[in-house]
Amino acid sequence: DHNFDSGSCFPSMIYPTALSLTPDNRLTIDWSDGRRRVYVVRELREACPCATCREKRSQPVDPLALPVLKNVQTQPLTITAMQPMGNYAYAIQFSDGHDTGIYAFDLLRQLGREAE
Numbered sequence: 001d002h003n004f005d006s007g008s009c010f011p012s013m014i015y016p017t018a019l020s021l022t023p024d025n026r027l028t029i030d031w032s033d034g035r036r037r038v039y040v041v042r043e044l045r046e047a048c049p050c051a052t053c054r055e056k057r058s059q060p061v062d063p064l065a066l067p068v069l070k071n072v073q074t075q076p077l078t079i080t081a082m083q084p085m086g087n088y089a090y091a092i093q094f095s096d097g098h099d100t101g102i103y104a105f106d107l108l109r110q111l112g113r114e115a116e
């Protein structure tokens with residue numbers, strides 16, 4: 001018979017209290033400690049923590065290779081959906097179709113910039 005108070009298990013857990021998209025296509029997250037961080041959508045996409053993206057980032061870059069862009073990649077990148085994953089992360093879906101990144105709260109706290 002176990003009774004766990006979720007508040008005492010993770011007393012220092014900092015979590016998002018509000019999410020919003022700005023008119024200039026930035027994500028703003030208000031955090032439970034009173035801080036606010038602003039994220040450029042492209043930077044979130046480039047920091048995707050999924051296995052495929054991590055593997056791609058670890059590959060050496062061919063300086064002579066020219067990237068072939070898909071039509072969707074010529075459009076401004078936007079966030080099309082964000083789903084909470086338990087009490088620790090968000091799954092973010094991007095307009096380029098990528099939706100496998102699970103962004104833990106501690107990763108989101110490291111990314112972005114403190115709002116002015």
